[in-house]
Amino acid sequence: MKKTLHLGVRMSQRGLTWEMIELVLEYGVRVRECVVMTRDHAAAMLAELRAISRRGRLAQAPPPYRPLKQILDKGGLVVVELGGCLVTAYAYTGRRRYR
Secondary structure, three states, rough: OEEHHHHHHHHHHHOOOOHHHHHEEEEEEEEOEEEEEEHHHHHHHHHHHHHHHHHHOOOOOOOOOHHHHHHHHHHHEEEEEOOOOOEEEEOOOOOOOOO
C-alpha cells in the first residue's frame, strides 16, 4: 500500500509509528474510507494477548505490546485510506470526524 508524503509528515508530528499504523490497518474497524481502532478495542486486544502469553500459546514472534500501549495512550487511532493510498492518521477523539 502506498503512503503519501502527507502521512509521513503527520506521523512525525503526532508521534505515530509505522507499527501502530499496521496494527490499525490489520485489526481496526473499517468505516467508509477510514480504519478505526478505539481505546476499548486496543485494550481488549492487549488483554487477550496477555492472557494468551500467560498460557504459553504465542507463536515465535513477540506480541506487539508496545504499539498497542501507544495506541491506548493516544486514545485510539484513525487511518484514512483513499484509492489504495494511506492519506493521513490521527488520534481517535470519540467524535465522528471520520464520516
